[in-house]
Amino acid sequence: MPVKCTKMFNKLFGGPLTASFLFRYLVVFGVTSFFFVFTYHSYRNSILEDILVKSIIDGSRSTNQECRPTDKIAFMKTHKCASSTIENILFRHALRDKLNLALPSGGNYLSRAELFHRNSVLNAKWGHLPVNVFTLHNRWNYQETIALMGKSTFTFTIIRDPVDQFESLYVYMGLSEFFGKDFVDFVRALEYNKYNVTDVNRRAVGGMFGRNQIAFDLGLSPDEFDNKPQKTKEWIERLDEQFELVLIAERLEESLILLADFLCWPLEYVTHLKLNVRKPEMNVQLTQDERSSLAKWLNVDTMLYRRFNQRLDQHVTDFNKRNRPNWMEEQMRILRRLNSQVVERCVIERVGNEKLEGKFLETSNTIMGYLIHQNVPECEFYAMSEPAYLNIFRERMAQLAAVTPRNHTFTKFW
Template identity: 30%
Template sequence: MKRPGCTSRHIKCVIICSLCLGLVFLSGFFRRKNTDYVISRSHEELVMPSVPCHAKRNVMFLKTHKTASSTVLNVLFRVAERYNLTVALPADQRVHLGYPKTFLAAFVEGFQATGQNYNIMCNHLRFNPSEVQKVMPVDTFYFSILRNPIPLLESSYVYYKDNVPAFRISKDVNEYLVSPVKYYHPADQKQNIYARNIMWFDFGYDNNAEDNKMYIQTVLKEIEQNFHLILIADYFDESMILLKHALCWDLDDVVYFKLNSRSQDTVQTLTPESVERIKAWCSLDWKLYLHFNQSFWRRIEETIGLQELEKEVNHLRRRQRELMETCLSDQEAVGKDHIENKALLPFQSGTANILGYNLRQDLDNRTLRTCQKMVMPELQYTSYLYTAQYPHKKRKQLGLPWEWTSFQEKMQLPTPN
C-alpha cells in the first residue's frame, strides 16, 4: 500500500512547486543586484528605480526671464565643465543667443564655420525649434521653466524699470496695473516685451495675441510636443529633483546656490486688485502657467511619488547647507554693496539690488574652484566658458566694473589656453 501523498502525480507537483519557488527567489535576487544606488558625497543613499538609467548629456534649456533660470543655467554650465561637454555659446560679443530676435543657428559661435552640434544650449533665446534643431543633436532633451505670472510681473517691473517704456513712466507696479494700456504703447512693442506675457514671447509666440481658447490650446499642444519637461520656479527644489530623475543625473549635478535674486526691500507689494489685473493683463502667461503647473505635479506622481519626492528634496537641502557652510563666509547671499570680490558682483538692473556671495578665505584650491563656479554670475560664467572654448577669439567685453585680467587674478582661475 502506497503512503498518502506519495503518488507520482504528487511527486511531480512537489517538484514543479519547488522549481517555481526557486525561480521567484532568483528573480528577486537579480532585481536586487540590478538596483541602482546613487550615493551623495555626504554618504547618504537614495534608492533609484531598477529600470536602467543612462545620463543624458545633450540638453537644451529654454531660459525664460525672471523665473530662476539663471540658477538653472549655472547648474548646466557646471555640468558642462564636469563632463567636458560643449556649450552653444553666443557668437562674438553677444551674451544672448540673438534675443529678443527669433533664434537663428547663426547666433551660435562657430556654427556657421563648422556646422557642428553642441551638447548644451542654455543662454537666453527666443525659441525657434527648426533652427535649434540645426545646432543640437537629434537625441537632445528639451526643457524649460515657468513661474507664477503674478510675482513674475512684479519682479520684471523692478528689474526692467529703467529699460521698459511701459514701466519707466509709471510710478510703481500697482499704478501700472490700474491701466496698463495707458503706458503700454504698440509703437514700443519691442521694448515692452517684458511688460506683458513675457514667457509666451520667450517660447516664440506673440505676447499680444488675442486670448482665444482654440489658439491657446494649439500653442500648449505645440509646447508639449517640443519640450520633454517644463519645470516650475515656485517649486524649485522639487523641480531640481524631477530634472535629476529625467536626466538620470547625480544629486551634486543639480545642487545649487540661488543666483540673480534680489533683496526683499526692493519687492513691491501687490494689492489684491493688482493680482487679479495681472491674471487678465497677462492671461496668456497665466493659462500657460496653470496648464504646466498641473502637468508638473502629474509627472511627479507618475514617476517619483510625493513621499519619495519629499525625501529627496530634504536630501538636496541638506547637501546645499553642507556646501554653503563649506563655501560661504556669510552663510547666505549678501547685497551688492557687501560683495567683497567685485569679480563676483552680479549684473545690476533697474531698482533691484541683485544679491551675490562672499567665499571663505581658507579654502584649498580644489574646494575653491568648486565654490567659485557655484557662485559665479551668469555673465562672468558665459565669458569664462567662451574663452575656454574659443581661446583664439576676442574675449567678451561685458561692461562690468573689472577687466578680464583682473577677473582672472581676483578669481584665481587658470587662464584658459
C-alpha cells in the same frame, strides 16, 4: 519578597525599599529611558541620512529606468523665472564633463526680440565645434534648436507665477520709465480699465520686454496674445510636445529632483545657491484684487502656468509610483541637506551685488550675491557670474577651435 532579595535591594539602594521609593525610581528610569531612546533614534536617523547623502554623492543615479544620460541638453532660459540658478547648474555640468556651449561671438544672448537661429552660434569662430549645452537667453525656436543640437537633445525650460514674474521684470528692467508709471500704478490702471490698449501692450528695450513675457520668450508673437483661447491652448500643447520637462520656479526642489531623475544624475549635480535674487526691499506687494487683474491681463502666461503646474503634478505622481509613496518628499529632504552643506562649506555671507567684485559681480545692484570661501576650490563655481563663466567657455572653445579642422569628427571634447 525573600529575605536575601530584600537585603540585597536594601544594600543596593542604601535603605529599606518602600513603595514610594520604588515609584520614584521607576519614574526616573522611565524618563531617562525615553530620552535615551529619543536621542538614539534622532542620532540614528541623522547617521542614516548622512549615509544616504553620501551614497548619492558617491554616484548613485536615478531610479527612472527610462532616464537617458545625454551630453545634449537644451534649456530655454526664460526671464525672471529663477533661470540663472538653473543655468549655473548647467554651467557646472558643462565644466565637469568638458562640454561645449551654444555660444555667440559676444554677449550673453543667442537672440533678442527675434526668434533664435542657429547662425548666431555657427557664425562664431568655434561654430564648427559640436554643441552640447544650450542655456543662454533667446526666443525659443524648437526647429532651429534641434537643427543645431540634434534630435536626441533633452529639452526643458522653467516658468513662474506670471504675476510675480512680471512684477520682478518691471522692477528689474526699470519699466516704470518706459510706461511712465510705477508698478502699482500700472496695475491699478489695468484694474480700473484706465489705460490705452496700444500703450500698455508696447514692448520695451527694442521689443524685448512686456506683456506675457514668458510666452514671448517661448516664441509666441505679441500679435497672438489675444487669440481665441482654443488657439492659445493648441500652441501650449505644441510646447508640451517640444519640452520633455517644464520646471516651476515656486516648486524648484521638486523640479530639480525631476530634472536629475530624467537625466540620470545624482542629486549632487542639482545642488545650488539661489542666484540673482532681488534685495527684499525691492519687492512690491499687491492686493489680491490687483493680482487678479494683472493675471487676467497676462492671459497667455496664466494659461501656461496652470497647464504646466498640472503637468508637474503628474510628473511627481509618476515619480512616486515608480519608487514608493512620499519618495519625492524624502528626496526633497536630502536635497535640502545637500544644499545646506554647500552653504556651510562655501558661503561667508549673502550680500548686495555692490559688495561683490571680480568673477562674482553681476550687472545689477538690485540683486543679492554671495561672499565665498576662496580656499575651497569648488565653491566659486556655485556663485560665479554668467559673464565670468562665458569668459571661461569662450577661451576654452577658442583654443579648441584653433586646433580643430572644420571637417573633424569628434569623439571627445576639450
